[in-house]
Amino acid sequence: MLRGIATANCYVDDPAAAAAWYAEVLGIEPYFHRDGPDGRPAYVEFRIGDHQQELGFIDRRFAPATLGEGPAGAIVHWHVDDLEGSLERLVSLGATELSPITEHGPGFVTASVVDPFGTVLGIMTNVHYLAQLEPATP
Structure with a gap:
């Protein structure tokens, strides 16, 4: 689906x-x-x-009228190659850290910020994302 x-x-x-x-x-x-x-x-x-x-x-x-004020709902996590550097850069550009760098299991590490406009932006390193980029082997 x-x-x-x-x-x-x-x-x-x-x-x-x-x-x-x-x-x-x-x-x-x-x-x-x-x-x-x-x-x-x-x-x-x-x-x-x-x-x-x-x-x-x-x-x-x-x-939609049902959306409240402030960050809410799902957090979309975008894969980044350098999680620590990406988090530092976002904060240096005016974002506020929401969730610190957190490991959820081998190869799955997340962090999130609130951008200057109130939107939650999730970033992560994700081994599944990287695996889908590799060419399929016959």
Whole structure:
């Protein structure tokens, strides 16, 4: 049923500011944006990683009414090659550590931050992710 992350969407107060911050974090510019009816940015999206998965930022005014204020819900963990260095970089760019580096078993280590826009960003090293990148052997 679930085959992979198609798009991870985050609701933020200022999609343009979130796009600028993530452009700095990721080292790329967003590939897509859409303005709302008032001409302000309503949605900005990046394609990132080995599978070009989508990371989007939606103006909070378009959030479903059931979403509360502050970080909540699922944490999407993105694989990184250098967990400690990635965590340090995110914090140096203005994120706040939410969960410290935590080992959950051999090859599965996570951490998370809250970005300057209130979105929880999970990072991890994951042996299963790395294994799927290796060519299949006949």
